Amino acid sequence: MTKYAKEESSRTGNSVVHNTPVHNSTMKKLNSREIVLDMLLEILEEGKFSHTVLNQTLNKYQHLEKQERAFINRLCIGTVKRYLTLDYRINTVASLPVKKMKPLIRNLLRLSAYQIMYMDQIPVSAVCNEAVKLAKKRGFAKLSGFINAVLRSIVRTNAEFTLPDKEKEPAYYLEIAYSVPSWLMKELLEQYPYDSVERMLSASLTEKKTSIRCNLKKASPNQLKKQLQEEEVVVEDSGYLDYAFYIKDYDYLDKLKAFREGWFTVQDVSSQLVCQVADIKENDFVVDVCAAPGGKSLHAAEKAKTVSARDLTEYKIHFIEENRNRLGLTNVEPLVWDATVFDPSIEQKADIVIADLPCSGLGVLGKKADIKYKLTQKQQKELVELQRKMLATVKDYVKSGGILIFSTCTVNKEENINNRDWFLQNFDFVAESLNPYLPKELQDENTSKGYLQLLQGVHETDGFFLSRMRRK
Numbered sequence: 053m054t055k056y057a058k059e060e061s062s063r064t065g066n067s068v069v070h071n072t073p074v075h076n077s078t079m080k081k082l083n084s085r086e087i088v089l090d091m092l093l094e095i096l097e098e099g100k101f102s103h104t105v106l107n108q109t110l111n112k113y114q115h116l117e118k119q120e121r122a123f124i125n126r127l128c129i130g131t132v133k134r135y136l137t138l139d140y141r142i143n144t145v146a147s148l149p150v151k152k153m154k155p156l157i158r159n160l161l162r163l164s165a166y167q168i169m170y171m172d173q174i175p176v177s178a179v180c181n182e183a184v185k186l187a188k189k190r191g192f193a194k195l196s197g198f199i200n201a202v203l204r205s206i207v208r209t210n211a212e213f214t215l216p217d218k219e220k221e222p223a224y225y226l227e228i229a230y231s232v233p234s235w236l237m238k239e240l241l242e243q244y245p246y247d248s249v250e251r252m253l254s255a256s257l258t259e260k261k262t263s264i265r266c267n268l269k270k271a272s273p274n275q276l277k278k279q280l281q282e283e284e285v286v287v288e289d290s291g292y293l294d295y296a297f298y299i300k301d302y303d304y305l306d307k308l309k310a311f312r313e314g315w316f317t318v319q320d321v322s323s324q325l326v327c328q329v330a331d332i333k334e335n336d337f338v339v340d341v342c343a344a345p346g347g348k349s350l351h352a353a354e355k356a357k358t359v360s361a362r363d364l365t366e367y368k369i370h371f372i373e374e375n376r377n378r379l380g381l382t383n384v385e386p387l388v389w390d391a392t393v394f395d396p397s398i399e400q401k402a403d404i405v406i407a408d409l410p411c412s413g414l415g416v417l418g419k420k421a422d423i424k425y426k427l428t429q430k431q432q433k434e435l436v437e438l439q440r441k442m443l444a445t446v447k448d449y450v451k452s453g454g455i456l457i458f459s460t461c462t463v464n465k466e467e468n469i470n471n472r473d474w475f476l477q478n479f480d481f482v483a484e485s486l487n488p489y490l491p492k493e494l495q496d497e498n499t500s501k502g503y504l505q506l507l508q509g510v511h512e513t514d515g516f517f518l519s520r521m522r523r524k
Contacts, residue, residue: 415515
């Protein structure tokens with residue numbers, strides 16, 4: 053079950069990793085493509101999460117030059133994001149279907165085909181030669197001729213290669229062009245117009261800028277912006293919130309003084325809107341029931357008196373504690389607690405409950421590339437029921453007249469608007485307009501009804517759903 057999908061991407065770079073020094077002789081033997089090949093085997097063959105493998109690898113090879121680590125990042129994630137497209141392309145020229153190839157061979161062909169098709173600055177001769185060398189190094193010398201022939205055929209036939217006909221087979225075109233399983237494509241097209249689906253999927257394949265939130269307890273937005281610019285970081289305003297920015301052209305977060313000193317945290321603008329809409333007051337007691345890695349809890353702590361930041365495991369609580377300590381927000385109280393289990397000690401005591409619940413994660417495909425491949429229809433149905441169980445439990449923490457914020461990082465309507473409507477029909481809560489708290493650019497007829505659905509590619513954020521409900 054893809055419960056991990058509810059977490060913000062703020063975990064990336066937030067951990068200080070102490071690596072064992074790498075000897076110079078080891079560094080000379082490193083091959084970036086081989087590193088990526090091993091990453092792909094973990095992700096696409098062993099089923100490990102792409103963001104976890106990427107973070108572990110980049111931390112391990114933090115000594116490499118920024119450009120080389122950027123190459124590893126782009127090649128790995130680009131290949132994962134497009135692997136169904138790449139398989140389709142390889143199958144047009146290979147004598148053996150991709151599914152019948154040995155795992156190392158098909159992933160070597162995938163990462164090589166990605167370079168040929170999507171990385172224009174790399175000479176195709178170098179791609180082919182390096183793939184052959186790597187196959188021989190890994191014990192597949194007998195297949196080096198096959199690998200070379202497939203890649204040379206891709207190069208030779210690139211001009212004639214076409215995707216499925218968009219007019220005749222519109223759904224199949226989207227499946228192949230944007231590398232999405234057919235069942236999921238069908239579901240998206242049932243829920244959204246074709247153009248909106250294509251915009252979402254196109255945005256999920258583009259490189260993401262890092263979204264950050266200023267810690268207003270330590271710095272003003274202008275101070276943060278100036279400090280980052282002094283560190284030669286490119287800073288852009290978010291357009292929605294004056295304390296939110298996009299940053300790029302930095303090496304890694306722990307290298308930035310502003311990050312080490314807790315002036316900001318990584319958090320998507322969509323996630324920042326949760327506390328914006330919650331309208332937290334300085335004496336409020338806030339309960340965040342699925343808090344890790346802590347972005348919303350820490351945002352709430354800038355205004356609230358106390359925040360109870362809860363999550364399922366010690367492992368997840370560790371991230372909240374780590375971020376709390378760096379940001380210097382001592383009024384956050386991390387606690388291991390299962391959101392499906394009622395806690396009588398806080399019954400009707402919370403002014404605000406934040407329920408950013410486990411979901412399918414279809415709004416963050418651009419950051420967690422393998423979600424679309426791992427998710428199943430059965431899991432999605434289970435997540436709908438899990439959310440209902442959690443909502444039915446945590447509602448009782450809200451005091452009379454208090455606020456419940458229900459949010460997800462998905463675009464699947466069964467998990468968001470349908471569950472919100474189910475909740476309002478079954479419990480003593482009413483929807484409240486979001487318009488008093490949102491910038492005008494985000495206000496529409498739905499926000500006046502108490503909910504907001506953000507779509508990646510349509511809005512300058514992740515795909516995200518949030519709603520505000522008051523206890524009668």
